[in-house]
Amino acid sequence: MSHSNLDLVNQVDGFPYPDSNTDQYLATINTYYQLRIAGHDYALGYMLPSVAEVFRGIPNWQLDDDDRALTLTGGSNAEERSKAIETTLLAMRETGHFKVLNKWRDELYAVYGKGKEVLFNVERSASPLFGVVTYGVHCTAYTKKDGQVKIWTPRRARTKQTYGGMLDNAVAGGIASGESPFESLVRECAEEASLAEELVRSRAVPGGTVTYWYIRDERAGGETNLMQPECQYIYDIELPEDVIPKPGDDEVEEFYLWSVEEVQEAMKKGEFKPNCALVVLDFLVRHGILTSENEKDYIEIVSRLHRRLEFPTL
Amino acid sequence: MSHSNLDLVNQVDGFPYPDSNTDQYLATINTYYQLRIAGHDYALGYMLPSVAEVFRGIPNWQLDDDDRALTLTGGSNAEERSKAIETTLLAMRETGHFKVLNKWRDELYAVYGKGKEVLFNVERSASPLFGVVTYGVHCTAYTKKDGQVKIWTPRRARTKQTYGGMLDNAVAGGIASGESPFESLVRECAEEASLAEELVRSRAVPGGTVTYWYIRDERAGGETNLMQPECQYIYDIELPEDVIPKPGDDEVEEFYLWSVEEVQEAMKKGEFKPNCALVVLDFLVRHGILTSENEKDYIEIVSRLHRRLEFPTL
Missing domain, CATH: 3.30.750.160 (Transcription Regulator spoIIAA)
Known part of the structure; x- marks a missing residue:
């Protein structure tokens, strides 16, 4: 089965929108x-x-x-x-x-x-x-080789309880109460990719937020249909060619250094953890790789990656 | 009067959102x-x-x-x-x-x-x-000097009927029916900033869309309170230091090459044409200059710059 980029967004940003016909929306929230x-x-x-x-x-x-x-x-x-x-x-x-x-x-x-x-x-x-809003950091690590972007893509351990064996962003994690996004990033980069603190502090660049309203399915574990509106703080880190991320714990099986085409192919096949696919899409948009010329749902996708959540946020 | 960045967003993205209390929203659209x-x-x-x-x-x-x-x-x-x-x-x-x-x-x-x-x-x-959705292109031209971003900022001709004398994005214009965003950009770059076609085709990089729901005020001319939901295709162009944008028609008075601080100062003073301020904010977010650490309304702003419009879009 081939997933369009909009399919990938729909899987994660699943709560209805109040379109000009608000009946369905109201029926839903009244549930x-x-x-x-x-x-x-x-x-x-x-x-x-x-x-x-x-x-x-x-x-x-x-x-x-x-x-x-x-x-x-x-x-x-x-x-x-x-x-x-x-x-x-x-x-x-x-x-x-x-x-x-x-x-x-x-x-x-x-x-x-x-x-x-x-x-x-x-x-x-x-x-x-x-169903409260939760916060995380997601970081895309990449290198440029001959002007071409290559994306470091980890595969989650197959033994992991949630989304085992699926592809992930280089570094991702939840932000604990009291922790700042950047400090959370520095910690996760060490834990998940063995990236040196110095390197992260000097090279990680924030790129906005990705926000969506996820409705949990069985892959998330536990009860299904629970609401999970999320805000991910997004960072990019361009790594020198000689820096190779290594799993720092047993949550990651292996890191691949993939071309954009390889990443997109895996996305089409649904191999990415659903919310991580959205972070990749956001990266591709911000880096001018996914454009209005090669993506027919460009406008819809860019908006949907930045959903305004209805609840108070930080 | 000092405008916060969220104030600037609110001025342009003025149509209410269906918050968890949808009464005001419904009352508004029923008008x-x-x-x-x-x-x-x-x-x-x-x-x-x-x-x-x-x-x-x-x-x-x-x-x-x-x-x-x-x-x-x-x-x-x-x-x-x-x-x-x-x-x-x-x-x-x-x-x-x-x-x-x-x-x-x-x-x-x-x-x-x-x-x-x-x-x-x-x-x-x-x-x-x-009140239909309209489309445009907005391009930020910048240079990097000693690692510091400087933004080319034009001042609109004081004789211009709408927003005369206000600050603008380097290049901006509406997309005529049948024209692609990129071709529109190339045309506008020549007309408004005298940028060579070759240069634009090789250096302009798309960076997503900025979408908002503007309610027109007297500065837009004509009737007030008309709805103007808009989708702006966003481009960045990094110019070599020796390329200096020049007004190609009588719509621009002068181009300034400003530091980020100078641009932000002018934004605070409300000197930017309202929707152009949003394009600057989006640029600052995507380039890691406006961050969760220096902008308290970061999450809200990033979402609001990418409003999902309720009407069909291209």
Whole structure:
């Protein structure tokens, strides 16, 4: 099966848009429950009704079926709210309510309010239950040989639980609460590609963000159809020809140095981890390789790579 | 008055977004009339009720107040539709209905359907009456001196009817029906900056699109509050130090070679033509100059520069 670039975008940015006919859009969002916190009258994420239902009657939470909202009532500051959420989630993990909680990471993600303040931190594995916006860094490492761009493309370990054996961006990872995108990048470059800190600090160049609204399928593990709106901070790093990324942990099997054509061929075959394909597309657009002349869906793709998320972001 | 970068975006991308509270958004779009063509059941643009009203009872048009839609019923192919629209617009120009028609350009813009087919062409000056998506090219010319980017920044002639005396992108122009973005760029580079065709063809690099939904104010000329959703194809051209852009017509007063700081200072003061400021922001993001570390509204800005337009695009 051959995937067009727009197919690849549709796989990742799957939540509907409010087109001039807004009926389908409204029907869709009315399916979900909004996640809110007391005193803040806006949605922080969308939850499946089957997920929200589990919070009914639990201390610190209020489920309102008329408003279709789950509100965290416990805690009056970020620390207290985070604690209240953790207490609930730990209990739910014990009782085995949610499969996603079996992959507890002991890593906190921050959720922001309209003033860009941290409202609370939430265990990473639980974030898709709430449908809150999560943040990551993705970095494309490349070299130029005779004026031609070659892209360092890792293959994920086949033993990895999620998207095992698929192709990835050179470096990618989630941003833990309190960490800056750039410091996260420096850390991940060492862990995942054995790139020296000096090299990364002097050569990594930010290139914007890629934002999309992912609806999780079975490949992500755990419950399906959970909402995962994401913001990836994008970096490029041009490596000297003699620098070769090496897997720094057991998450990557091997790095290939591929021509753009080889990368595009693998994308067509659906070999890339879905959100990583979007980062490649963004790279190709920014470097003038994917253009209005060779990509019929150019306008749509460029917009879709930069979705404006409906929830507050950092 | 000092403008933040997000202020500059808000000035140009002014149409509301359907946030998780969609009430305001729906109230807004319900204010307008949709432009449609017979046999195609979707909106091609939004029109002010005061504009749509003028088409009531005119041959080839049908105004439906319940559906809040103005439908072009005349013509069964692009040529016939274009002719029907032209006939109406020429009559309206005669009777002086719309101020925007006083600036008749004798230049046609294409309007596309969901299959990317040309549905009709419309006189450029009339396009904001219908609120259809229009297309242009904007090119940033720059040089690198001692590793520092310097941006060629023209000042529009003070005698220009629209945005006279404001700062602009090095080269910018609308794409006429039938013209490709790149050919449009080559033509405009010669006309507006006296850049040789050879130089442009070998050095101009596409960098994506900037898309936004502009609501016209008095500076645009003619009626205010008309909708102007736009898609700008973006190009960068790095010029050798000895190439100096020169105004090729009387539309530009002078080119400045400015540091990024000088450009940003002028942006803060609101000296740029509003949509050109967005093209500068996109350039600064793509070149790693505007980053998540020096711009607090980074995520919002990057998304807003790439708005997904609700209407079919090319």
